[in-house]
Amino acid sequence: MSEALADAGPRPVATNNLEAFWMPFTANRQFKSAPRLLASAKDMHYVATDGRRILDATSGLWCVNAGHCRPKIVEAIQAQVAELDFAPTFQFGHPKAFELASRLAAMAPSGLDHVFFSNSGSEAVDTALKIALAYHRARGEGQRFRLIGRERGYHGVGFGGISVGGMVANRKTFGPGLPAVDHLRHTHDPERNAFSRGLPEHGAELADDLERMVALHGAETIAAVIVEPLAGSTGVLVPPKGYLERLRAICDRHGLLLIFDEVITGFGRLGAPFASERFGVTPDIMTTAKGVTNGTIPMGATLVSSAIYDAFMQGPENMIDLFHGYTYTGHPIACAAALATLDTYQAEGLLTRALQLETRWADAVHSLKGLPHVIDIRTLGLVAGIELEPIEGQPTARAFSAFRKAFDAGMMIRTTGDIIALSPPLIVSEAQIDEIVGTLADVIKSVA
Numbered sequence: 114m115s116e117a118l119a120d121a122g123p124r125p126v127a128t129n130n131l132e133a134f135w136m137p138f139t140a141n142r143q144f145k146s147a148p149r150l151l152a153s154a155k156d157m158h159y160v161a162t163d164g165r166r167i168l169d170a171t172s173g174l175w176c177v178n179a180g181h182c183r184p185k186i187v188e189a190i191q192a193q194v195a196e197l198d199f200a201p202t203f204q205f206g207h208p209k210a211f212e213l214a215s216r217l218a219a220m221a222p223s224g225l226d227h228v229f230f231s232n233s234g235s236e237a238v239d240t241a242l243k244i245a246l247a248y249h250r251a252r253g254e255g256q257r258f259r260l261i262g263r264e265r266g267y268h269g270v271g272f273g274g275i276s277v278g279g280m281v282a283n284r285k286t287f288g289p290g291l292p293a294v295d296h297l298r299h300t301h302d303p304e305r306n307a308f309s310r311g312l313p314e315h316g317a318e319l320a321d322d323l324e325r326m327v328a329l330h331g332a333e334t335i336a337a338v339i340v341e342p343l344a345g346s347t348g349v350l351v352p353p354k355g356y357l358e359r360l361r362a363i364c365d366r367h368g369l370l371l372i373f374d375e376v377i378t379g380f381g382r383l384g385a386p387f388a389s390e391r392f393g394v395t396p397d398i399m400t401t402a403k404g405v406t407n408g409t410i411p412m413g414a415t416l417v418s419s420a421i422y423d424a425f426m427q428g429p430e431n432m433i434d435l436f437h438g439y440t441y442t443g444h445p446i447a448c449a450a451a452l453a454t455l456d457t458y459q460a461e462g463l464l465t466r467a468l469q470l471e472t473r474w475a476d477a478v479h480s481l482k483g484l485p486h487v488i489d490i491r492t493l494g495l496v497a498g499i500e501l502e503p504i505e506g507q508p509t510a511r512a513f514s515a516f517r518k519a520f521d522a523g524m525m526i527r528t529t530g531d532i533i534a535l536s537p538p539l540i541v542s543e544a545q546i547d548e549i550v551g552t553l554a555d556v557i558k559s560v561a
């Protein structure tokens with residue numbers, strides 16, 4: 114330390130200066146002029162810095178599936194950091210990474226037997242895309258370089274994810290992205306499907322877009338198709354009946370890998386451990402993150418079939434089989450958090466609880482039909498999308514106003530465009546469901 118610094122003595126910490134942190138996906142100047150600051154959390158609630166309790170109707174950011182600050186998870190993290198704070202997983206290992214991979218493979222849809230760890234959903238997606246490309250090459254089909262995503266898809270913020278993703282604001286300012294990417298049409302069809310409970314009736318035929326792409330590009334140039342089984346971040350788009358089955362069949366017909374991005378739908382959100390189990394359609398690769406550690410420590414996990422893994426195990430045994438990985442792949446603290454999270458989910462039956470609450474949840478949320486400017490409501494598991502009519506000339510303004518008013522009224526919701534998305538922790542009580550919907554009804558009336 115320089116003498117000048119040593120002489121300066123203790124310096125005040127600038128806790129009231131919001132300037133330096135460039136906040137993600139946030140209107141920084143607007144936020145900093147009227148900040149929403151969270152100080153602590155327990156179970157279904159946050160506590161704001163002004164002491165108000167805030168009911169969490171979005172599991173933080175779709176990740177705190179077991180509720181906040183759950184004791185087993187907190188204790189596991191505390192114990193792990195004191196015992197093994199970091200261990201490389203390049204040419205070394207530590208037991209919890211293997212244990213966690215085995216447990217994830219055991220609970221995943223059958224056939225998804227191998228797990229590659231990363232630190233976020235974005236990284237899990239980029240890992241999946243890279244594995245898909247490298248898999249075909251390992252089998253002598255390196256000309257399969259094309260990736261197919263879907264309009265309105267959200268696959269994180271890496272260059273791979275935004276390239277196959279289909280949310281325009283996330284793509285348009287960042288250049289051309291990956292070459293050789295195409296997009297299926299999205300499945301949102303309010304004219305035919307408005308106010309559907311569960312899977313909408315219409316739209317399975319939209320999967321046939323994939324056949325058109327095969328006809329246009331040639332199947333032999335396509336590596337993989339990536340979709341969210343239920344699209345969350347774009348405003349809760351539930352797959353039409355038969356749609357995912359049709360995508361699976363077309364992939365099988367043409368040798369394309371099917372990737373399900375289950376970063377939001379994984380870990381019980383739709384009433385089964387994974388959406389693929391709920392829908393009875395198994396992908397070749399599945400991405401997860403968020404709920405894997407209950408949001409406590411960053412972690413992503415990409416699960417692949419044995420056929421894919423085995424294709425990489427054909428070369429000389431002393432050769433690295435996949436030139437990919439992160440310093441924090443399989444981080445010990447994330448692994449400890451994830452193991453304790455899985456214990457908590459299992460001990461409390463949380464991975465199927467959304468199925469038990471589904472009717473109750475749908476009844477409550479669909480009671481908002483008829484309120485001013487509510488033009489669609491969609492529900493499945495413990496997810497809901499409530500679409501509001503935009504204010505003329507001011508898209509997003511109505512929903513954002515609802516978001517702010519909800520916070521003032523003591524509730525955290527999430528909005529995308531003019532859609533309100535709800536996804537409470539899976540421990541939500543029936544009384545809290547009523548509270549969420551009651552507060553939201555008042556909020557929606559107030560933004561009429």
Ligand SMILES: Cc1ncc(COP(=O)(O)O)c(C=O)c1O
Binds near residue numbers: 175
């Ligand atoms: C389906 C999906 N994929 C990927 C991501 C990106 O995850 P992360 O923000 O952890 O990078 C998200 C985040 O919401 C997501 O919903």
